[in-house]
Amino acid sequence: MIRKNSKLVHGIALASLIAAGSAGAAISDEGVVIGYLDDMNGTYSDLAGPAGRVAIEMAIEDFGKTVKGKPVTLISADHRNDPATGSSIAREWLDQESVDLITGLNSSSVAISVTRLVREKNGFAIVTTAASDSITGEHCTPNHFHWVYDTFAVSDPAARAIVEQGGDTWFMLSADYAFGHSMEAAVEKAVSESGGTLAGKARHPFPSSDFSSYILQAQSSGAKVIGLASAGTDLVNAINTASQFGVVESGQSLASLMVFITDMKAIGLDKAKGTKFVTGWYWDMDEQSREWAKRFHDRVGRMPTMVQAGNYSAVTSYLKAVEATGSDDPKVIREYMMANPIDDFFSRNGRVREDGRMVHDMYLAEVKSPEESAGEWDLYKILATIPAEEAFRPLSASKCELVKN
Amino acid sequence: MTMIFGVPLMAFMGQLMLGLINGAFYALLSLGLAVIFGLLKIVNFAHGAQYMLGAFVALLGLEYLGINYWVALLVAPLVVGVLGVVIERLLLRRISDLDHLYGLLLTFGLALIFEGTLINLVGVSGSTYPITPALQGGTNLGFMYLPTYRAWVLVAALCVCFATWFIIERTRLGAYLRAGTENATLMKGFGVNVPLLITFTYGFGAALAAFAGVLAAPLYPVTPTMGANLLVVVFAVVVIGGMGSILGAIITGLLMGIIEGLTKIFYPEAANTIIFIVMAIVLMVRPAGLFGKEV
Numbered sequence: 001m002i003r004k005n006s007k008l009v010h011g012i013a014l015a016s017l018i019a020a021g022s023a024g025a026a027i028s029d030e031g032v033v034i035g036y037l038d039d040m041n042g043t044y045s046d047l048a049g050p051a052g053r054v055a056i057e058m059a060i061e062d063f064g065k066t067v068k069g070k071p072v073t074l075i076s077a078d079h080r081n082d083p084a085t086g087s088s089i090a091r092e093w094l095d096q097e098s099v100d101l102i103t104g105l106n107s108s109s110v111a112i113s114v115t116r117l118v119r120e121k122n123g124f125a126i127v128t129t130a131a132s133d134s135i136t137g138e139h140c141t142p143n144h145f146h147w148v149y150d151t152f153a154v155s156d157p158a159a160r161a162i163v164e165q166g167g168d169t170w171f172m173l174s175a176d177y178a179f180g181h182s183m184e185a186a187v188e189k190a191v192s193e194s195g196g197t198l199a200g201k202a203r204h205p206f207p208s209s210d211f212s213s214y215i216l217q218a219q220s221s222g223a224k225v226i227g228l229a230s231a232g233t234d235l236v237n238a239i240n241t242a243s244q245f246g247v248v249e250s251g252q253s254l255a256s257l258m259v260f261i262t263d264m265k266a267i268g269l270d271k272a273k274g275t276k277f278v279t280g281w282y283w284d285m286d287e288q289s290r291e292w293a294k295r296f297h298d299r300v301g302r303m304p305t306m307v308q309a310g311n312y313s314a315v316t317s318y319l320k321a322v323e324a325t326g327s328d329d330p331k332v333i334r335e336y337m338m339a340n341p342i343d344d345f346f347s348r349n350g351r352v353r354e355d356g357r358m359v360h361d362m363y364l365a366e367v368k369s370p371e372e373s374a375g376e377w378d379l380y381k382i383l384a385t386i387p388a389e390e391a392f393r394p395l396s397a398s399k400c401e402l403v404k405n
Numbered sequence: 406m407t408m409i410f411g412v413p414l415m416a417f418m419g420q421l422m423l424g425l426i427n428g429a430f431y432a433l434l435s436l437g438l439a440v441i442f443g444l445l446k447i448v449n450f451a452h453g454a455q456y457m458l459g460a461f462v463a464l465l466g467l468e469y470l471g472i473n474y475w476v477a478l479l480v481a482p483l484v485v486g487v488l489g490v491v492i493e494r495l496l497l498r499r500i501s502d503l504d505h506l507y508g509l510l511l512t513f514g515l516a517l518i519f520e521g522t523l524i525n526l527v528g529v530s531g532s533t534y535p536i537t538p539a540l541q542g543g544t545n546l547g548f549m550y551l552p553t554y555r556a557w558v559l560v561a562a563l564c565v566c567f568a569t570w571f572i573i574e575r576t577r578l579g580a581y582l583r584a585g586t587e588n589a590t591l592m593k594g595f596g597v598n599v600p601l602l603i604t605f606t607y608g609f610g611a612a613l614a615a616f617a618g619v620l621a622a623p624l625y626p627v628t629p630t631m632g633a634n635l636l637v638v639v640f641a642v643v644v645i646g647g648m649g650s651i652l653g654a655i656i657t658g659l660l661m662g663i664i665e666g667l668t669k670i671f672y673p674e675a676a677n678t679i680i681f682i683v684m685a686i687v688l689m690v691r692p693a694g695l696f697g698k699e700v
Binding site for chain 2: 043045046203204205208209210213217220236240241245246267268
């Protein structure tokens, strides 16, 4: 909840925030300026946030800090999960700081608002953190890509798999804003198409600290599966509350649809074990990933989430495109990136589709039990790979205006 | 199955129970604020941070010193209470003759400092504090499964609220306190050490916040921002109850918990805002609050 103490204080905070965002930026038409706009302090700041900035710094350093002889600079700011704040920072970046690439954009409502602005100003953005699949659906633009995952890719395969295993009645508990609504819709569709039913649903304010009432409603509904479409501290709260109310002991199961490694660490293997979900990347999934993750861990002190890895991948791919085409014009970059596959430690079989969605292999994973875990961050086991072309919403079902259907 | 307003009776009673528990929690929190404002006329914006510090003392105490929950219930309020005393002595006393706005700004600034320091130290995700073994599990009441720990919170919060009310309204110490804030000069003339009373009161209010923090630690993740999120709601409760009224804070806290609980059944999207809607209505109809005295 945003503190609404007084307009004056809020105004001072906003002004100093914008000032802080521009401090240290080199005004350059002779270089590449990357702007990282994310939630640095709030509900979602651990899954991306300041550590996500480190991932981008690593990408710039590994690229040599220059592109075609010109410097690459990074600036960042905190949008506080507020679309108005995010848009005004983005506006200043595009008007005055010549920012060539805006990335991060945690919180779907901020992402949608900022990408609209980016289109208006003919800038370029790669959304790495936000979830809603409408970002490449009804809110697609020719000026942005969606890189790491989306609500469809994490919920549709997971929901179908769970219904197939017998969990055919669901109660959906979702965060009451763009991300939660997207996920609720995707799950409802997936569940009914695979033969299940929705026994009830509730939407909780974002963020919420007390989930006892909703968990009680979920228990009263008698559904076999309680689907959680919340993220970050909301998800941690919900699972903790469910554990206090003996949800799993009394026979229901929890489907956590939007999971980051930071959440599982916060909840603990004891309460989270057995949770099945879909992820875009896991640090321990193969040798390449481990190598990068270790470098990240040495700098930050913890293992990266798929979003932080995605930040590195997105920025590196962008810089490669600028290098190859010698231009930072959004149209030229877009064409290049769509024509060349994205294959790095983060993305396997990756390519950018015409709706701006970067599709890549996704993975069905399960949280290990404390006995199965051999180390502090040994939290998941990968059960299956979902191929890139199957994991995301098919173009034939797309609401994006860029897709010729 | 009997239905009330379209909701099964069992579910309805379960939600009422939860609302009551939350209400007891709000009552405890708003009590500390009401005590400090009612007696000292200071709007203590650091209250949320003091609540958070109480939870952190419990968490870090367990991690590094092996202090268990029951000991933390005593230690955390003590630690934060002493911190409160220090704050009052060093900072608040200097601005006591100025406009109340300065007290507000000072305590607000302190809250930001405490939160920021902790965010730097432990990050935002926070950690979970385990429920102590004696209070784990729950009982099936028929209409709901009631976790034992939540029942304990209800009992503890109500006891502390009652004890505080009793001290302030029915004991000599409380009488000195109330008199001292109404007419300090006259009290000093009677030989009562008024500044000491004021310092003690602020420390006590802070300790109440910290006690609520320890109660909350096993329920919600212990994060540096846990106080900020709750503080606005608690202020609204105090305003509805009447800024100076101790009993008002307690009863309003319980009432708001129940109203919020009912909102969660019928229209959950409004759960975060219903208390402010009630506050707006109360301010329009009875500006001094439900139990406040007209100033």
